Amino acid sequence: MDYNAMIQNRKSVREFQDTKVPESILDKIKQYYDSGCKKLVPSIHTELHFFGCGSREKLKGAAGYHDFMIGNADYFVILSDDADFMMENAGFIAEDLILHMTEWNLGSCWLTFEDGEEIKKALAIESDKRVVAIVAFGFEKKSSKRIYLNIKSMSKIDIDVKRGYYSQHLGIDGMVFSGKWGNQTGVYEEIGDMDHPLWQAFYAVSLSPSYLNRQPYGFVLDGGAVVLISKSDAYTDQNDQKLNLGIVMLHFSAVAAQMTGKLTWTLGSYEKDLGLPPTYKAVAYCRL
Numbered sequence: 603m604d605y606n607a608m609i610q611n612r613k614s615v616r617e618f619q620d621t622k623v624p625e626s627i628l629d630k631i632k633q634y635y636d637s638g639c640k641k642l643v644p645s646i647h648t649e650l651h652f653f654g655c656g657s658r659e660k661l662k663g664a665a666g667y668h669d670f671m672i673g674n675a676d677y678f679v680i681l682s683d684d685a686d687f688m689m690e691n692a693g694f695i696a697e698d699l700i701l702h703m704t705e706w707n708l709g710s711c712w713l714t715f716e717d718g719e720e721i722k723k724a725l726a727i728e729s730d731k732r733v734v735a736i737v738a739f740g741f742e743k744k745s746s747k748r749i750y751l752n753i754k755s756m757s758k759i760d761i762d763v764k765r766g767y768y769s770q771h772l773g774i775d776g777m778v779f780s781g782k783w784g785n786q787t788g789v790y791e792e793i794g795d796m797d798h799p800l801w802q803a804f805y806a807v808s809l810s811p812s813y814l815n816r817q818p819y820g821f822v823l824d825g826g827a828v829v830l831i832s833k834s835d836a837y838t839d840q841n842d843q844k845l846n847l848g849i850v851m852l853h854f855s856a857v858a859a860q861m862t863g864k865l866t867w868t869l870g871s872y873e874k875d876l877g878l879p880p881t882y883k884a885v886a887y888c889r890l
């Protein structure tokens with residue numbers, strides 16, 4: 603699959619056709635999950651479960667932005683063993699599935715949730731594992747108009763209808779720094795032009811979906827290392843931020859790896875002082 607193309611094609615879809623996703627496509631998703639799906643921490647055991655139409659009513663109040671539930675859809679839920687980095691791992695896995703589903707002409711939308719046990723109850727999931735990701739998916743309702751979520755905060759989401767809408771995303775400026783947080787000198791020399799793996803990987807990151815579209819993250823280039831920085835954000839809770847970070851790592855490494863070969867993230871803090879503001883944290887790094 604061409605990750606570059608699918609990352610550029612993907613957007614959150616919130617209105618779906620009534621047509622149910624056929625078993626053959628669900629099988630294809632499951633097959634990919636079982637065999638090729640990218641994992642951030644392969645040692646963490648996860649499970650993929652599908653829930654059909656009708657689940658929307660069950661999830662009402664338990665998943666989705668405050669007072670805003672997306673249209674009738676199929677859903678997938680990822681369950682995970684309780685482990686360090688299980689949320690980042692879930693973000694990584696689910697985003698890989700989403701990008702493959704984009705290639706198979708399925709629209710999708712991440713759903714936030716606070717209480718995994720409430721989700722289990724709502725969907726009658728009997729398992730000791732933790733609910734770590736929920737995604738709605740299906741065939742996008744074709745219309746020249748799209749639901750536009752004007753997201754100001756969790757409790758202030760205006761629903762509007764616009765033509766040909768895509769969300770505004772971060773640019774590389776203000777997201778990537780050299781040596782120390784805030785230093786932009788030399789960044790473009792290091793990233794190179796549009797054919798360079800780093801440029802393409804950062805562009806892919808800039809298109810990442812994120813909770814309330816806040817994109818609270820950035821990078822410091824430190825010699826050969828690309829260090830991922832998590833920014834504190836008043837609106838984004840820990841779990842949504844960890845999912846955000848997993849998604850970002852998937853976008854970065856899937857695109858870079860297409861040009862450089864396999865790329866592995868090392869998770870956890872970074873030893874060197876990168877001049878970060880007090881509430882920002884280095885959370886992972888990789889080398890191209």
Ligand SMILES: Cc1cc2nc3c(=O)[nH]c(=O)nc-3n(C[C@H](O)[C@H](O)[C@H](O)COP(=O)(O)O)c2cc1C
Pocket residue numbers: 612613614615616665666667672711712713714751753768769809810811812813814815842845846849
């Ligand atoms: C962890 C996470 C949780 C999200 N939760 C919701 C949600 O509950 N409802 C919703 O409509 N969109 C949700 N989104 C989608 C974001 O609002 C969307 O990615 C963002 O607005 C950018 O738009 P785009 O995905 O079209 O690029 C979520 C995204 C992430 C990564």
